[in-house]
Amino acid sequence: MMLALEQVRVSIAGVVVLRDVSFALEAGSTVALVGRNGAGKTTTVRTIMGFTAAAGRILFDGADLARTPPHERPGLGIGYAPEDRRLFSAFSVEENLLLPARVGGLGPAETKRRLERAYGVLPEMAELRARPAGSVSGGQGKMVALARALILGTKLVLLDEPFQGLAPVLAQRYAEALRRLRSQDRDITLLITESNPKLLAAISERTLTIERGEVAPGASGPALPRADPPILSR
Numbered sequence: 064m065m066l067a068l069e070q071v072r073v074s075i076a077g078v079v080v081l082r083d084v085s086f087a088l089e090a091g092s093t094v095a096l097v098g099r100n101g102a103g104k105t106t107t108v109r110t111i112m113g114f115t116a117a118a119g120r121i122l123f124d125g126a127d128l129a130r131t132p133p134h135e136r137p138g139l140g141i142g143y144a145p146e147d148r149r150l151f152s153a154f155s156v157e158e159n160l161l162l163p164a165r166v167g168g169l170g171p172a173e174t175k176r177r178l179e180r181a182y183g184v185l186p187e188m189a190e191l192r193a194r195p196a197g198s199v200s201g202g203q204g205k206m207v208a209l210a211r212a213l214i215l216g217t218k219l220v221l222l223d224e225p226f227q228g229l230a231p232v233l234a235q236r237y238a239e240a241l242r243r244l245r246s247q248d249r250d251i252t253l254l255i256t257e258s259n260p261k262l263l264a265a266i267s268e269r270t271l272t273i274e275r276g277e278v279a280p281g282a283s284g285p286a287l288p289r290a291d292p293p294i295l296s297r
Contacts, residue, residue, distance in 0.1 A: 064087045064088065064089060064122070065088050065090040065092075065124065065218065065219060066219060066252065067087040067088075067120075067121070068084050068111075068121050069085050069121075069122070070084075070118075070120070071107075071118070071121060072084075072117060072118040072119055073106055073110055073115050073116070073118075073276075075106070075115065079276060080103055080276050081103050081106055081107065081110065081277075082275070082276040082277045083119070083277070084119075084273070084278050085278065088219075088252050088254060089252070090218075090250055091249055091250050091251065091252060092268055093241075093245060093266060093268050093269075094252075094255070094268065094269045094270070095255050095256075095257060095260065095263040095267035095269070096108075096254060096255065096256045096271045096273060097256070097257050097258070097259075097270055097272055098256075098258070098272060099274070100258055102273045102274050102276070103275070103276040103277075104223070104258075104273055105146060105256065106276075107256070107273065108143065108221045108256060111128070111141075112141070112143050113128065113131070113133030113136055114133060123139060123219070124218070137163060137166075137167060137215040138215065139218070140215065140218030141218065141219045141221070142215050142216015142217075142219070142220040143216070143220075143221045143223075144205075144208040144212040144220070144221070144222050144223065145208065146223040146224040148201075148207065148208040149208070150197070150204055150207055150208065150211075152195065152197025153195060153197065154196055155193055155194060155195060155196065156188060156193070156196050156207055157178075158196075159196050159207055160178060160181060160188070160207070160210055160211050160214055161178065161214075162211070163211060163214045163215045164177060164214050167214075167215055177213070177215075177217075180213060181210040181211075182210070183243070183247065184209075184213060184243050184247065185209065185210045185240050187206060187236070188207060188210045191203065191207075200233075201228060201229075202229045202230060202233035203233075205229065205237065206240065209225065209237070213244070218251065218252065219251070219254070220251060220252070220253050220254070221254050222253065222254070222256070224256055224257060225237060225255060225257075226257060226259070226262045226263075227257075234262065241253070255267065
């Protein structure tokens with residue numbers, strides 16, 4: 064298994080947010096984590112990244128992530144695109160993409176290779192590379208965040224509510240980018256959170272349903288039908 068959560072429990076300010084969450088992702092799978100707002104989706108991905116204290120175990124490639132500080136987890140091959148994008152507005156789009164490579168200590172050749180990979184998945188970002196990140200639209204910002212996650216996310220990419228607030232045309236383009244990523248890299252694992260399961264019907268292979276901090280029993284199997292062509296609308 065690429066990723067496994069075992070009885071993960073999280074409390075924030077004395078409030079229980081995750082209750083014994085357990086699930087596993089196989090390498091090369093695309094999995095949706097769906098639930099209402101406040102169900103625990105964002106806390107789950109933030110916990111995988113190490114941003115919240117948790118009980119239980121999180122295994123990545125068979126190793127316990129508790130031994131890896133949060134700032135070192137991207138170096139394991141984990142990419143993360145948060146719901147709010149968190150771009151540096153004064154930096155160009157390309158500078159935002161290059162930042163993880165510099166922090167991760169990638170050499171020039173490897174940095175170039177990964178940047179080309181990101182542009183291959185998201186050609187629109189190559190066209191916007193020189194623009195200040197603060198000048199792109201909200202939907203384009205989501206795509207910048209995805210491209211940035213791909214710089215270090217060579218094994219696992221966590222996408223938190225990527226379709227939230229996107230107009231249908233941008234949602235379609237984002238979905239197309241995910242399909243390009245999957246076609247170009249069969250081994251990468253994707254975990255995508257979303258409130259509306261219909262938006263992931265044509266993308267995900269499995270669905271996990273989370274409600275009040277608990278993953279529903281039996282949610283480890285397929286739950287969403289695949290559709291062709293996809294219908295992405297709010």
